Amino acid sequence: MSLFFLVFLLFVSSVIACDRCVHQSKVAYFSSASALLSGACGYGNLAIGFNGGRLAAAVPKLYNNGAGCGACYQIRCKDPKICSKHGTTVMVTDLNTNNQTDFVISSRAFMAMAIEGKAKDVLKLGIADVEYKR
Template identity: 65%
Template sequence: MTHWFLFLLFSSAAACDLCVHQSKASFVTSVSALTSGACGYGSFAISLSGGNLAAGVSSLYKGGAGCGACFQIRCKDPKLCSSEGAKTWLTTAWPETFTNKGSLGHWNSMTMSRKYGAVWGTNRVPNGALQFRFVVTSGYDGKWIWAKSVLPADWKPRVVYDSGVQITDIALESCYPCDYDGTW
């Protein structure tokens, strides 16, 4: 039996790379449009940021790594929107396997693979409470992040548990920052 874990690691790191991404946006008025999505949040996504959600182009979606990132959207036409813009969460797969070690009194290493977006799965699920540790990488460096909350001993598959993780580091990419000349 395969168990999937939905990690809600809302990352400003993916959003705050200071790169300007030219794209197009649309407004969706129906909550039914949120019943799915590439990130796997489903209808839970409506509770993020007051429902300010977005689908991302490939440079923002980043094969699912951009899921949960917060972006500030600004438009060029002042007749259509204000200069302040709006903040939105990226909610809408690419398999990749990472092996990490966790410690909750003892070491137990297991392989997990990304199913899609923020959803990870494994065929080897230990019994009892679980704590997760992640390594976040950018360029050549990595930083270990511990989930503040432990999954309870009686955890259930397909139930959302808040990891308590908020990544605030900035991962710079090779592009000009949005304020390189002081204007948009």
């Protein structure tokens, strides 16, 4: 019985701590990447050069008291008419205290989720339904 309980606890903890799992959420964007330059991670002006300017502010559970700084996430919007299958990769440089989205990303990253020629249509969404994983 105790072996079963131990296996059960290991399974539950691995599910809870799943770094590579796909999560469903929403993403918004900053109209100016400069909003991310004064981010909570303290990268300052260096941040704009990170990851081609595809930056993100993450909710507290992902920001993790600063331990999430520099983490990269693959984010893909779910509207097949305007969103690519590949999405984009963002790097966490700030804390997002908005509870409506898991990320607020740079407009460059937001447009990078689009299929070719549909970047403006993706921007018009303002907030997009997405899947993401680390």
